[in-house]
Structure formats: structure tokens, C-alpha cells
Amino acid sequence: MKLFRIFAGLAPALAIAAFIGFAAPTPVSAEDQPAAAAPAAAAPAAAPAATPAPAAAAPAAAASPPACSSTVLKECTPNSGDTAWMLTSMALVLMMTVPGLGLFYGGMVRKKNVGDTVMTSFAITCLVTVLFAVVTYSLAFTSGSSFIGGLSRVFLQGILSDISKGIGNPNSLAPTIPETVYMCFQMTFAIITPALIAGAFAERMKFSAMLWFIGLWAICVYAPVAHWVWGPDGIFSAANTDDKGNFVGWVKVLDFAGGTVVHINAGVAGLVSCLVLGARKDTGPAHNMVLTFIGASLLWVGWFGFNAGSAVSAGMQAGMAMTVTQIATAVAGLTWMFVEWAHRGKPTVIGIASGAVAGLVAITPASGFVGPIGSMVIGVACGVGCYLGATALKHALGYDDALDCFGVHAVGGMIGALLTGVFAINEYGGTPGLIEGNPGQFVNQVIGVVTVIVYDAIVSFVILKVIDVVVGLRVTEEVERDGLDLALHGEIVQ
């Protein structure tokens, strides 16, 4: 089967990567270096306010009520500036999925499927919101084991009463804002991740099968992976420390805003799903690049909530995350445009928009750790890499990743995750990378990426196969030919 052929194709690369990772003398060595600053500041979505170092949000919350810090958490009360920014960030990240991603994808399918495509984004938003409130938040973001969180916040129980009893946000990653706000912010990440997958199986999956797949994936894949990287006691999580602040997980992986958790995770699931589903019968160019333009633009705007919001505070780190996000995006957009111009003779709307999204993807894991120069390199790298991912790689291997979920998100996510290990600057994010003489961090990044790819691919495959047997994954040939809009939804754009 094609599935195996392709994974066989990827195997050597994975093998090498894994070898580097596991063979490295001390894969956990990364955090030994910047002893003092690292524990808190290097945290993915970290709270710089908690450290004396490049202190960001701290001062505003100063004065009479004790400042928020991880040690005096119980006394901490919300900082209104940080909270204002995180409320805004949540709205921005929601806007990325609806309408952003829906339009980005909707413009690229044929007109007969645009309704199904935008509805997929909308329905996933609704579905994952409910699942997240019911169980995913608890599984991902509360303490449990290294592999999966606990059930203490199922149905969001106790999320407010703890505070009303005088204790702050018990989540050490977000000490200065109410837990509800942190939960909402994380919810929007849990929404967009599966929504991204839909780009791979667009124009041919049954709507009912899509709901089943996304629902199960959100619980079985997203929750554990998010816990590994961002949970208080996850295997890769910088927050997983003992009382003295020493890292006690497996290896510490830098993933500021979700290169691994969001983009690689979605991209690999997308690859698996389009392999299991098979190719579309007929394809064609984008039916309305104006929709794609709107979508890419709103993704860009909303991504500030995604990346700068991942500072979980309105201070220095958010500002630098904003800066590098903007630069990497612009560089990647131009890179893709010029590569396509050179290759095909014309610069296209879809091209520059895709490049910008590739840039946003690649800078995501890096955004709290690298500086302007690093972001430019990342922008060029992913502009070229994702262009190849969406063209050469796809055609060489022959899978039908309809809207290049793998080619853009997994490839861009990997480029970003690995280059984070290269260009991380101690001064900006608290952890040095390869260019600052810390090869260990690069190795850590490889381990993180490989682990997630393997877990995700296996579980996604199993889920899809089960659904295929039980409800069937794919629409009939006639429905596919006439378009999903009319057949599945009884609606059509006039």
C-alpha cells in the first residue's frame, strides 16, 4: 500500500534523526547550561514575569498585592494588562480558524466543495470546544503522569472556585492571568490543530466520518502530545521540574507556540488521512484566490495571538515574539513568491499566501527563543522547504494532500522545530541553541519531533481504519464529482 511505501520513504530520515537523538551522550544536557534563567523562561508558552531575568509583565502587577511568581502562587492575583492581552489573543486565535482557515482552504478547493470546506472549520470549532471543556483541557493541562494529565478539571470543575478561595491560576505556566483565560487560550489551539488536518482530506471525506475522526483525534492524539510538551509534568515540558527547579522530564523540547504540538502533529495526521483515503478523482486550480487571500491575511493577523500570546503576558517576550513572527512571515512569503516566479514564470496570490503561512508555521516553535536574524533564516528556509513540500515532494511520493497540510504544516513545523534548536538565543528566551554552542538542544528537538511523528502516525492510522470500517470514510464517486456542497449539505454558492 501507498501508506507503507511513503513511510518507507521517510524511514531513513527518521532513523537518522532518531539515531542522532538517542545516541547523543546526554540528550538532557540542554538545560544544564543556563542554569538560573532556563527553568521558567525556557518554558514553552513561558511566563517571563516569573523570573528576575528579562522581566516583562512583573512591574504592572507589583505593589500591594504580592506580585505573581511561581513560588507565591497562592497569593497571586491577575494582572489586568496580561489578562487583557490574553483575552485578545484568544479572540485572535479563534479568528484564525473561523473564518481564517476556513477561507484559506475554501478558496483553494473547487467551487462545488467550498461550503463543505468552510463548514468543516466551523464544525470542528464547535466540536473541539465541547470536547476540550469536557475532558481535553484536564487531560492536557493538569498534573497526572508524564504521559497524560489528570481528570481534576473534567467539565472545568473548580476552574473558578479555586480562585475565589484566594488562590491564583494554579497553572504555573500562566501565573498572572485567571485560569479561565488560560483555558480559553489553550482551547483555541486545540481547535485549530485538527482543523488544519482537514486540508489533507478535503473534497472527498464524508462529513460524518470527519466528525468522528476529528473528535477521536482531539482526545487520543492532541491531548497527550500537548501534555508531553506543555503539561505541568509532561515528558518534554520545561515546566516539569522538581522543587528546586531542576528539570525532571525526559528531554526538554523547546516549542514556544506549537510547532510540534500543532503543526507537525496536524501535518502528519493529514498525511496519514490522505494516504488512507486515497486521491481525489479530479483536481483543478483554486476557484477563488480572493477567499484564500482573506484567509491567509486573517491567519497572519490572528497568529500574533498565537505566537505573542504564547508569552502569556504582555511584555518583552511578547514583543520579541511579535517581531520575529512578522519578519519570518514576510520573508517566507517573498521567498515562495520568488521561487515560484523563477520556477513557473509567474508570481501567484496562492503562492505568496502559502509562503506567508509557511513562515508563520515555521516561526511558531521558535518565536520566543530566536531574534530577528534567526527569523530571517527560518523564513528563507521554510519558504523554500514548503514550496518543495507542496510540489516536488508531493508529486514524487504521489499522495494527494489536497491543500498541502503535510507539505506546509509538517514540513514547516519540522524546519521550525529543528532551527529553533539552532538559532535559540539565551538572552531572548533563556536557552541557547546550536549557534551559541549548545548542540544538545538541537538533539532534544530531534527527539521531540520524531516521537510525536511516530505516535501521531500510528494512532491516526488506527482511528481512520476503525472509522472506515464502521461508517465509511469516503463519499461516493458521484457525490465527489457533483460536489459535496449539494450532496452532503443541500447548499450551493450562487
Add this chain to the structure above:
Amino acid sequence: MKLFRIFAGLAPALAIAAFIGFAAPTPVSAEDQPAAAAPAAAAPAAAPAATPAPAAAAPAAAASPPACSSTVLKECTPNSGDTAWMLTSMALVLMMTVPGLGLFYGGMVRKKNVGDTVMTSFAITCLVTVLFAVVTYSLAFTSGSSFIGGLSRVFLQGILSDISKGIGNPNSLAPTIPETVYMCFQMTFAIITPALIAGAFAERMKFSAMLWFIGLWAICVYAPVAHWVWGPDGIFSAANTDDKGNFVGWVKVLDFAGGTVVHINAGVAGLVSCLVLGARKDTGPAHNMVLTFIGASLLWVGWFGFNAGSAVSAGMQAGMAMTVTQIATAVAGLTWMFVEWAHRGKPTVIGIASGAVAGLVAITPASGFVGPIGSMVIGVACGVGCYLGATALKHALGYDDALDCFGVHAVGGMIGALLTGVFAINEYGGTPGLIEGNPGQFVNQVIGVVTVIVYDAIVSFVILKVIDVVVGLRVTEEVERDGLDLALHGEIVQ
């Protein structure tokens, strides 16, 4: 006439509701219970910072200049975090009307009327902005009588100089932000409310008549109703207290972000207007559900400004409002989708989008008072209720509410307003509801809803009849047939 037939149909329900309300032993009993916390915290659009209880925004504004509180208001200076969030909220709520609502509605009309429909939203935004600055803000939000405010802020006079003299925002509902920001925020509510009405009379009202109707309605209906519920001395306003903090209005109605003031108010005026105007000659399915998708999505995103912004501060209450808004919306979207799927065999884009909007509507009055579980119940209730409102009810009674302004906004608003009285949790918003053993609050809600319906219906009817005589309400049959875009505006989508 059909108008009377329908109100006759609603009469028994209203009668019963009114009976419950007026017959209740002590309808004002609600605020007797949570003595200390209620006065401030239960205020619609309340400022938690003002109370010692679950204090939210307070700390950031601490230190040298005295913290903002209702007792030391004159010394109070703006809190930058709260102000940041409220500036953002105003932008978000404006985005709900333009482009949000314009697109939501525009996608559902026929293509020949899409220009008129989006222009209606835009023109209302302009018109109401001017009226609000000139007179409505003063009438609604300054002290006057219990029924209508005063004229002290006509033309916004003195809105800044008070502050420059060293006194804070004189509006006790928003002690930590500049009065200009509070005014702008409230302005966006005054804009969207009449814009919602336009869904009822779409595709057949003269553009000039629309301007007259909306202008008069904004002054004659919106201003007093807003004053009743949110004015410093309104009959239903929790802020209407004596020096000791005892409520001195008629009955205290909980309406966090506008279930009664905005949605029931708009929905009832919509019903009256489509009854007076009569049905369209021809109808058809939505011409472009992609526009509706964009509109619904931006309504959703913007609604965080609406609901979480109604906390008028960036703290705990805003966080919980955000949480329950997100959950209720998602649940209602799924509910409508599944109900329609079961009923008509297909899940539709318009359906899930309508359900989400219904959820946003219904959670609006409740958002500062209920918790996650309450929001789920509200989501299911309004998902089913508004589906029936837009289908069974409309067909049974035979009015032509073109885009279901009544079926979604009035029905959803009523469900939300009444269930607020049921699911309010003292710990979250300072007032207990029926499930915490306070039936009086439910009765209060009924009284509030009925009063607004009756006043609104009568005044809207009178305004419409006068306009019909003076300028004529409806376009000619030929204009309606060929489309309003070309005939009224000389423009057409190509």
C-alpha cells in the same frame, strides 16, 4: 390583520409570564440575599474590581494613586489593563456589525439584494454613531429619572474635562476606565441592536424608510430600555442603589451583556416590522453561504468583546464570561446542526452558523452569572428553541421574518434571559438563581422581559405606521422583483 392575530397568539404566553411576575410575593427579593457582594458584582456589565470579593483588575491599578472603587471614585484614575481590554472590546463589537452582521445577513438574501443588505448594516453604523454621540448616550447612561436619563452629556459635552479635573469616570459601572472608552463601548451596542432588526424586513424595505425607522427607534426605544437596565438609576438596573448600596429600583433584572436590551428588543421590533411590511413576493435559499460563514465567524470572534467586554475590566469575570460564551456557542451550533440533520437529512452551513449565533444570543444575558454547566444547558435549549423559532413558529404564524430576527434573537434572548434566572451562580456573578434556591430572580427576569416586549412592540408599531404614511415603507413590486441593489443603489455584484 396579521399583526393582531400573531400578538393574540403570543398573548396567553405573555399573560402567564406577566402573571407570574406581578403575582410573585416579593419580586424584588432577589437582591436581598447575597447582601454584600451583590450590589456591585451583580451589576450588569459590572466592575468586579470595585468589590473586595473576587477582585479582578484591582491590583494592577494599586500603588500610589488610590485604587478605583465606587467610594473613592473621584480619586480614581484609569487602569491601563482594563482600558486596553475595553478599547479592544469596542473594536471587536464594531466588527460584529461591520462587516460581521452585514455578511451574515448578506449571504442569506438573494444575490440581487446583497448590496442593500450590507449597506444597511453600514449605514446604521454611521447613523447610530452620530445619534448616540448627540443624544442617546446621555439619555441612556446619565442620571435622570428611572425611565430615561438626563441631558448632561448631550453632544458628549464634558466627557473629558471632568477627568482632566482629576475625577475618574463618573459612571459607577465602569470605574477603572476613561468615560470616553465606556461611551465608545456602549455605542457599539447601540449600533448592533437596530442593525439586527434589519434581518426581519430585508429585501423589501425602502432604504430611506429604513433610515427613518432606525433613527427614531434608536432614540425612542433603545435609549429608554438601555436606561432601565443599565442606567445608573434605571428601574431594572442593579446600579440603582441608595448610599448604603440598597437597591431602590423596581425589580433587579440580570442582563449581563444585553439579552433584553439588545436581542429581545431587536427581535420584537423585527417581528413588528415584518408584520407591518408584509411578506416578500418571492423567496429563495441563501445565495452565498460563504459570506454567511464569514459573518457568523466574525460575530463569534467579536462577541468576546460583547460578553467578556461587558465585565468592563480584564479580570476574573471577563475570563468566565469568555468561557461560557465559547461553550454555549459551540453547543448551540452543534445542536442546531444535529436537529436539522435529523429533520431534513443534511447538516448545513447556514444551520450550524445560525445555531452558533443563537448560542451567542442566549448566553449574552447570562455570561457574567452562570458557569460552564449552565452554559451547556443554555446552548442546548437555544439550539432547539431557535431552530423551532426559525422554522415551525414562523411557518405556523405565517409572518415573513426574512432572516429570522425574531426567531433567533427574540427567542434566543428570551431563553437566555429566563435561564439566567435559573442558572445564575452566586459565586460567579454575585446573584443566585433558581437552582441555588432563589426563585425571585427568575420572576424578576420574567418581569423584565415582558415589560420590554410590550413597550418595544407598541412604540415600534407606532413609528412604522407613521413612516408608512409619510414616506412609505415598501419598495414597488418591480423593484422588489429586480432586486434592490440596482434599483435603489445603482450597483450590482458581477
Add this chain to the structure above:
Amino acid sequence: MKLFRIFAGLAPALAIAAFIGFAAPTPVSAEDQPAAAAPAAAAPAAAPAATPAPAAAAPAAAASPPACSSTVLKECTPNSGDTAWMLTSMALVLMMTVPGLGLFYGGMVRKKNVGDTVMTSFAITCLVTVLFAVVTYSLAFTSGSSFIGGLSRVFLQGILSDISKGIGNPNSLAPTIPETVYMCFQMTFAIITPALIAGAFAERMKFSAMLWFIGLWAICVYAPVAHWVWGPDGIFSAANTDDKGNFVGWVKVLDFAGGTVVHINAGVAGLVSCLVLGARKDTGPAHNMVLTFIGASLLWVGWFGFNAGSAVSAGMQAGMAMTVTQIATAVAGLTWMFVEWAHRGKPTVIGIASGAVAGLVAITPASGFVGPIGSMVIGVACGVGCYLGATALKHALGYDDALDCFGVHAVGGMIGALLTGVFAINEYGGTPGLIEGNPGQFVNQVIGVVTVIVYDAIVSFVILKVIDVVVGLRVTEEVERDGLDLALHGEIVQ
């Protein structure tokens, strides 16, 4: 040549204006008056927090770490509330260009050119981002000479490390936020300005020539003009003071958010470019006013970041800027609509949207300085003025400003810049205008406007001529006829 004919036509007006300016006894007299308050508060994009006067953001940043003020800048740390608002503002202003401006313009061209039009906005966003980070920020916003800044921030070097060494934002215009955030915010202004120019040469310029023109213009025109007005030592910049706070530049020009730097600058460059390029072969009405509606709406929403964000803090001044922005926009939208209704018999979507944008343009320079009444006058003035600019003026002089870049942005910008000198209120922004008995400020405004027009026109003309010789400015007749989308980009809206 037409170019000369038109400038000849404008010459008398310019001459008179210049005469008033240069002949005025003491053009610099304006700042003599409100001695204490002016230096900081009158600064374009000023930081009210820095003055003891109508103090805005100060309190939140109070307490243990020393409050931010221009005198203790080195000790200053970011204020989380101000930072939250500025992060948000940057996202809002980015949204103005993509997708806002792209759609506003895209809806007005013919369908065959919509792709090229939206791509122009997107590509300019990418291109200017890179140029700004590499060189423009440094040239515009660091100290150098009165005419152009220095090279100390080339490639953004040192933008974070200064802070990590314990010193705050070295830019005295934004003392309470990280320099990265200030840089990002200013970047979005540098992006939208050249993107506006594209309205003038739409539907006929080569895409490659456009990239060259915009790139060179961004460095050769935007950077110096921004430095003059907003640079720490620019000739017109209120921040250009000696140690005692005395203004030491040439004349102090009020330009709160960019009437001169952004709108006049873009409008004049647009006029020059459409004169050099020549008229389109064929024209027609807007192909899709729904896109224009979305674009205008998002411009409006985003403009709050533009104007209220230019307070660089979340306090009183931002609130008043928001207020007057909203009012002027609404008034101008209605004004244009009614004028067109009277003139052509019908109110149009494009009309009210254009009017609103004209209002936004005109209030831009004034937004931190005038009050509600002033904003209403400005709204009426620009509603009428820009309507004439886009109709009578254009037809009289015969240039083909495709989407009225000059008629709306330059005309609106001039009306706003001059009326700022008339309606500035000392109490609001720290500088009195003509109506408060300070004619000198009006004269200053005239000098600023004329200087920018002359410099901009000359340099833009030279750049365009050079490009025309080297790569050619205009597409072939056949490409123009068949549409730029297919010929230049290989894409088409289906």
C-alpha cells in the same frame, strides 16, 4: 505633459499656502504657548503618561519599579496594560492592509484584476516588513540628523539587549512599552502607506515595476518624512527638544497618527504615479461592492489601532482618539452618502464606504488633539471634500487615479491636517488651535503639508521615471485588456 499641467494647476494653491507659512512672522510660535504641557503631550503619537497633566497610563505602572517617565527612562520597565493595547493595535493596523485595504481596493477594480489588486497589498506587506526591519526603522526612528535618522538599529540590532541591560524603550515617544512593540506598531504604518498608493496605479502597472517602486519609495520617501514628523530629532517633530523641553526643530507640526506622513504622502505619490503611467484603456464600475464593504469595515475596525494606538498607551488620550475617530468616520460616511444621493439620485455602497474611509483619513492627524465637535466638522468637511476630489477634481484635471488614492487620501489628509490646526483643543492634546486663538499652529500645519507634498512629488517622479526606463512601468495593451490576473499571475476568480 499632463503631469506638469496638473502641478501647474495646483501651483497657485501651493504657492499661497507656502506663502502663508513662510511669511508668517513666527511660524514656530505655536509651541510657545502651552509651555509646560506641550512638549510631550503634543507629540504625534505622544505618550500622555509622560506628563503630569492629563495623566493616563501612569498609575498602572507605578509601585516598586520606578514609573516610566521621560526623565527616568533608564529605570523604566514596560507597563503591561499599555503593552497589551499596543500589541493589539499592531494586529489591528496589520489587518487594515491585509485583508482590509486589499478588499477595499479589490472590490472596486474589474473582476479580471482583483487578484493582482489583492496580491499587491499582500506583497507590499511582505516587502516593507523586510525593508523596515533592515533599514527603515533605523532611518526613521533613531536619532541622526534633522532630516534622516541614524543606522544604529539597522537589522534591528540591539533592539532587545538594551532592555535586558535594564534600560527601557530608548524611544522617548513610547516610554512604557518594549521597543520591539513600538517598532512593530510603526512597521504597520510603514506598510499601509505605500499600499495605499497602489489605488492610483491599479489595473495597469507591471507587478515587478510595482515592487521596485514601492521598495524604493519606502526607503527614499517614507523613511525621511516619518523622521521629520515622528523622529526623535525631526524638523517637525514635537519630540525634538533640548534638555529643558524647548522645541529645537524647524516648526512643530501636529500629526497624531499620520495625516501628513501616511495619507498626504501616499496620495501625492499616487497622483504622480497615475500621471506618469497614464490612464487605463477601459474602465467600469466596481465589480463586487461586497468585497469593498468588507474592506472598508475592516479598515474602520483596524483604524482604532491606528488612531487610538497612536497614543502609545491605554489611557485617556487613546479613549478620546477612539471617540473622535468613530464620530468623524460616521459623519463623513453619511455626508458622502447624502451628497451622492442628492447628486446622482441614489445612495451607494461604494459611496458610504468611501466616505467612511475619507473620514478616517481626515481624523487621523487630528485624533489626539480635537474633541467631538471638532470631529463632526472634520467629518462633514472631508465627506464633501473627498467626494469632490474623487469626482469633480479628477474629471476636471483628467488624470486617471483608478481608485481615488489622491482624491481620498491626499485631499482627506490635507483637510485633516489643516483642520487639526484649527480645532486642536489644548485640554485634549496639549496644543491649542486656531479656534483657541493660536493661528501659528495653523501656519505650522500648512508648512508641514507643503513641504511633504513638494518632496514627495519630486522624489516619486524621479523613482518612477528611472523604473520606467529600466524595467518598464506598464503592462502591454493586450494584458491590460484581458486582465492582469491571468496574464501576470496565472490565476483567475471562477
Add this chain to the structure above:
Amino acid sequence: MKIVMAIIKPFKLEEVRDALTSIGVHGLTVTEVKGYGRQKGHTEIYRGAEYAVSFLPKLKIEVAVAASMVDQVIDAITAAARTGQIGDGKIFVYALESAVRIRTGEKDADAL
């Protein structure tokens, strides 16, 4: 056999279809067209400028029928499509030499 081609006002389509069905014609093909004739067009406005649009939206209906039915068809269309105002449209009739039903290969009368 004949082809009857009618240009009608768009909002008359359903009535014309019903009229044809009621006389036993169960197949037709409809095309969106723009018509130019005596009926004057409309004006589009763009920023205070007027663009005269002289072509009006119309529908073209094509019906293949047996020669014997032509008059009936013409009468049915005329009756259903008439509003009495300028621009109601035209009916054109021309000879059809042969017809084939693609699905079955049936010919001529059987194919209609």
C-alpha cells in the same frame, strides 16, 4: 421537428415552464443571456460617475418539439411570458433536422 427559442424576462421562467409542462412539453434548456433592444437599460453608479448598462439580463429558452406542436408552444410561451411592457422578449422558430437522445441513442421524435 422545430426548435423554439424564446428570449424572456428572467422572473417569468417558472410560469413558462409550467405552461409548457401543461401542454405536454417536458424538456427544455435555459441559458442566461443579456439582451439589447427597445427596452432601455439601467445605470450603474460608481463614485459619482454613471455607467450606462444597455444590456439587460434575460433568459433564453430552447425547446425542441414536433412541428405539429409549434403553434401550441408559441401560444403557451407568449401567454406565460407576457407582461405587456417593453422587453417581454421574442420567440424564434427554426427547423430541426434531427435529434438524438444520448443515453439510448433514440432518434428524432423519440428523442424529445
Add this chain to the structure above:
Amino acid sequence: MKIVMAIIKPFKLEEVRDALTSIGVHGLTVTEVKGYGRQKGHTEIYRGAEYAVSFLPKLKIEVAVAASMVDQVIDAITAAARTGQIGDGKIFVYALESAVRIRTGEKDADAL
């Protein structure tokens, strides 16, 4: 000369064009049309209400050919456009009196 006008299902266009090219017909004109016939339409849903849409999207193909080629053309189209299901469409043939190539002014057979 004849004009062969075929109403076909939209997704068959490429196959029909290829079939025609393979028999030496290198010019044709395609129009998007809506067809009404035995094939039943579909239903659109709008807020729980159903709207029956009886017109289905079809393509009309017009090919001008020499009279001698008509049968070949009919066979080619029939073979390429057939799915065997209701709604495959029709082919109509009518006489073409003259043809002109605008570019050159060539007439009739030379113009095709």
C-alpha cells in the same frame, strides 16, 4: 454544413472534446446552461425549509461541421457523453447556411 448542438453533463466536456478532436473537429463553442427534463433535480435546504431546484447544470456544445461529417460527430459525442443514466442529454442538428471566419473573411467550409 450543419450545426450539431449537444446538451451534455458538465463533467463529460473533456471527453467529448477529445472525441471530437480525434475525428478531426478542432473548433467548438461551449455554453453553461440549465436543463429541465426527466432527470429529477435536487433539493436545497435553507433553515429547515426545502427548495426544490428542478433545473440541473448542463453544458451546451455547438459544433459547425460539413454535412458529411454529421453522423461521425453524432457518434463521437454519443459515445463520449453517455453514462447510461437519465439526464445524459440530447443532440440536435440543424442546417447551417453559411459560415465566415472573421479574421480572414474566409467563407463556409474554409471557415470551419
Add this chain to the structure above:
Amino acid sequence: MKIVMAIIKPFKLEEVRDALTSIGVHGLTVTEVKGYGRQKGHTEIYRGAEYAVSFLPKLKIEVAVAASMVDQVIDAITAAARTGQIGDGKIFVYALESAVRIRTGEKDADAL
């Protein structure tokens, strides 16, 4: 009576209409069509892949005229629509048996 059907390049519409008006033809019907012929199509690009689009946008003009006017009409159209480049289009003429003006019921020559 005849029907003159012309396939032209879209941007030539106004010129052709003016040419016809100037010889006294005041009615015509226009359809957007896609043409396939010698003129080669264009290429659309989507993410580095090229899609050849062989159908080009054209306009079809149908004019019903008295037989005596056919040559004049052909000349007018030919002159107005010619650019001299491949793809200028074709003119086809076929017999029109009868015409009816729906509004008045007028027949044939009177109906045009």
C-alpha cells in the same frame, strides 16, 4: 429571415453593437461562452503546478434579421470584430422560420 450567430472576442462587444446599430439593427442577444479552436488557451498556476485551460472566454451574439440584410450584418460584424489575430471568431447563418414579439404577438418581420 435569418439568424446570424457570431462568436467574437469579449472586448469587441461594444464595437459590434455600434456597428449593428449604425446599419439599423436594434436588437440582439448576447451569451457568455467558452470557445475552443486554433487560438491556444492559457495556463493557470496552482502551487507550482500548471493547469492548461484550453477554453477561452468568448461572446456569442445572436441577431435575427430579414434575409435581405444578412450580408450587411455579416460585413458589419466582420469589420467591427476583426483584430486580425487568431481567435477573432466566426459568423454562422441559419434560417429562421418565424418570429414572434411576445408583448404584442406581432409576427415575423414586424417582430424583429
